[in-house]
Amino acid sequence: MEYEMKDSGISWLGDIPEQWNIVRIQYVLKERNEKNLPIKSSNILSLTAKQGVIPYDEKEGGGNKPKEDLSAYKLAYPNDIVMNSMNILSGSVGISKYYGCVSPVYYMLNPIDSENDVRFFNYIFQTIEFQKSLYGLGNGILIKESSNGKLNTIRLRIPMEKFGKQMIPVASIEEQKEIADFLDNNCSKIDKLISDINKQIDVLEQYKRSTITEVVTKGLNSNAEMKDSGIEYIGYIPNNWLLKRLKYVLSERNERSKSGSEELLSVSQYKGVIYSSELKQRTMQAESLVGYKKVYKNDLVFNKLNPGLARFGASEYNGITSPDFAVYTVRKICNARYLQYLLKTDKYVTQFKAIGAGVGDGFSRLYTPQLYEFYVAIPPVNELNEIIEKIDFIEKKIDNIIDNKNKQINTLENYKKSLIFEYVTGKKRVI
DSSP: OOOOEEEOSOTTTOEEETTOEEEEGGGTEEEEOOBOOSOOOOOBEEEETTTEEEEGGGOTTOOSOOOSOGGGSEEEOTTOEEEETTTGGGTOEEEOOSOEEEOTTEEEEEESSTTSOHHHHHHHHHOHHHHHHTTTSSBOSEEEEOTTSOEEEESOBOOHHHHTTOEEEEOOHHHHHHHHHHHHHHHHHHHHHHHHHHHHHHHHHHHHHHHHHHHHHHOSOTTOOEEEOSOTTTOEEETTOEEEEGGGTEEEEOOBOSSOOSOBEEEETTTEEEEGGGOSSOOOOOSOOTTOEEEOTTOEEEEOBSGGGOOEEEOSSOEEEOTTEEEEEEOTTSOHHHHHHHTTSHHHHHHHHHHOEEOSSSOEEOOHHHHHTOEEEEOOHHHHHHHHHHHHHHHHHHHHHHHHHHHHHHHHHHHHHHHHHHHHTTSSOOO
């Protein structure tokens, strides 16, 4: 049996079932604002759009270092909806399974009427349509919509008094449970498929890295005679390869822009040198780019901050980049693209992590004089060119497979979002 529908009067919501209500959030959910003072929990929780609410130690990719003084934190309880007031627009909302303490910028919400199903409201907050409806409620630096419709934000805080006044649909308690059970079941199946595909992608990425590492450190001839380089992080190399310190391979370029009008470039950990506009999350740009370092095609660009990330890139463009980056010309005996791959291999990364000089702010930097002391093994020019061709072939082949798998993930994620929206707004009914 289909619902009789009515106009909600809310543009993002559209029609809803006749028997459903439209209610302000503040009338169905209350904020838990319990301070961790005196200290009641030292179990620090974190929240990400991808992982939901998790213990901080399980957070992927690191993040801001937790405060040592936990008395400034708030408490979260199991079944609380936890949201990051700075990133609600990017889907940083989830239900906690844990009792613990969270950043003071987080909000905790739970139903005023305990009979209401907290999962139903959490699913509403997961919809892109609801997230987009919040645009303009907070003070933000950057809001960017990606190709899949997701809003990426940096430091956009939505005050609770504004958030609480937003209107949402509310089904009967029985329907809330039916919808939440249905979505739990179906979303978990979709998430399992996505997880399986991500594991396949990880295997492909690992295979690509290991194959490229083998090629740039051992060459293409598996029967080549080898010799001990005498350098622990290099090991054995083909007999006809040269061993050189980087100071004899690189020359630092320190040309500066006089106008700041050139294309701004950055270095991505995985994509190398790219236009800064392509970064998923852009940091604030300086008012003037005068004095930024010039970059020319075939230069090697290195982000000195956190050298363990090995953000080296061979530039395909002319442009400018941050004064905090190092820009190098590469002498004819070598090739910037070869060095881009070689200096990202695990043994070099381990060395970079060990030697990076701490600067007292939780970060480390690798400066040119230190980088120059590293040795590299360089094949003859003809083999060097063949190695680059081989890498191009490997990357193109594997990246095409990965692209197709990412398209599958995107299709599944869009289906999941559509499923959630249709059921929490009553456009489809659980049978």
